[in-house]
Amino acid sequence: MASAIDSTDIVYKASIIHRTSPVASAALGRLLSATSMMGAMLKSKDASINLRVAGDGELGPVIAVADSFGNVKGYVSNPSCPSTHYDNGKLNVAEAVGKNGVLNVMRNLGSGEPYIGQIELSSGEIAEDIAAYYAQSEQIPTVCALGVLIDKDSSQVLLSGGLLIQLLPGADDNTITKLEENISKLESVTTMLAKGMSTLEMCKKALDGFEVEVLDEFEVKYVCGCSKEKIASLIESMPEEEIRDMIEKDHGAKAGCHFCNKTFEFSESDLQAILSKK
Numbered sequence: 700m701a702s703a704i705d706s707t708d709i710v711y712k713a714s715i716i717h718r719t720s721p722v723a724s725a726a727l728g729r730l731l732s733a734t735s736m737m738g739a740m741l742k743s744k745d746a747s748i749n750l751r752v753a754g755d756g757e758l759g760p761v762i763a764v765a766d767s768f769g770n771v772k773g774y775v776s777n778p779s780c781p782s783t784h785y786d787n788g789k790l791n792v793a794e795a796v797g798k799n800g801v802l803n804v805m806r807n808l809g810s811g812e813p814y815i816g817q818i819e820l821s822s823g824e825i826a827e828d829i830a831a832y833y834a835q836s837e838q839i840p841t842v843c844a845l846g847v848l849i850d851k852d853s854s855q856v857l858l859s860g861g862l863l864i865q866l867l868p869g870a871d872d873n874t875i876t877k878l879e880e881n882i883s884k885l886e887s888v889t890t891m892l893a894k895g896m897s898t899l900e901m902c903k904k905a906l907d908g909f910e911v912e913v914l915d916e917f918e919v920k921y922v923c924g925c926s927k928e929k930i931a932s933l934i935e936s937m938p939e940e941e942i943r944d945m946i947e948k949d950h951g952a953k954a955g956c957h958f959c960n961k962t963f964e965f966s967e968s969d970l971q972a973i974l975s976k977k
């Protein structure tokens with residue numbers, strides 16, 4: 700089974716919202732692409748998935764959340780993390796993330812307890828870590844390729860995409876060998892996008908020699924569903940004394956959203972209204 704994403708618009712938007720440095724755009728972009736594809740694989744409509752890559756590098760934790768339609772949002776703890784490069788000119792994402800750390804995956808299926816998995820980071824380049832997660836936590840042989848192309852002069856996100864290929868249970872050795880052969884010949888995701896290939900063409904290339912059946916194809920976006928009402932209900936769930944403190948000591952409250960950087964202000968009377976509902 701293969702999924703592919705052209706996440707150029709999503710990662711461009713994220714880079715503008717969070718004013719990310721090149722390496723921060725690359726790391727956040729890769730995680731957003733993977734999380735969107737993993738979200739779109741969830742079966743139930745109300746399901747969501749939350750990925751957190753936390754290494755010991757200067758970038759700090761990178762977080763992405765997607766719904767079951769593949770719509771995604773995310774942020775990185777240190778968006779201005781300095782960028783370093785490999786000898787071949789590629790951004791060194793592994794150094795920024797840090798090789799010692801964990802990848803957490805939390806699947807919320809809309810009802811019941813969330814499913815939580817965690818693995819140690821294997822490379823810090825994110826794609827390999829996602830593949831390792833599926834292999835170790837879910838015993839699903841997986842190939843993951845993620846890429847973000849950034850303009851060297853303007854630091855603008857030019858292209859971004861991803862590919863996730865999984866073997867169905869019971870795949871025989873021939874299938875595995877053939878797939879490995881395809882993957883080894885595959886160009887990078889951003890090269891394929893630069894050539895004008897569609898996500899379907901990318902999947903077909905990865906599955907060359909196999910019969911391809913299109914299960915679904917849809918548009919995905921960077922979406923943050925926050926609102927003043929949602930923050931208000933969070934405040935409502937806080938202890939009464941803390942809300943009183945906000946009114947008497949701070950004469951109001953301000954809350955920011957990590958995902959879209961919007962700030963919501965609550966006046967004393969807003970807070971009184973919240974308090975009266977408790």
Ligand SMILES: [Zn+2]
Binds near residue numbers: 923956957959961
């Ligand atoms: Zn928001």
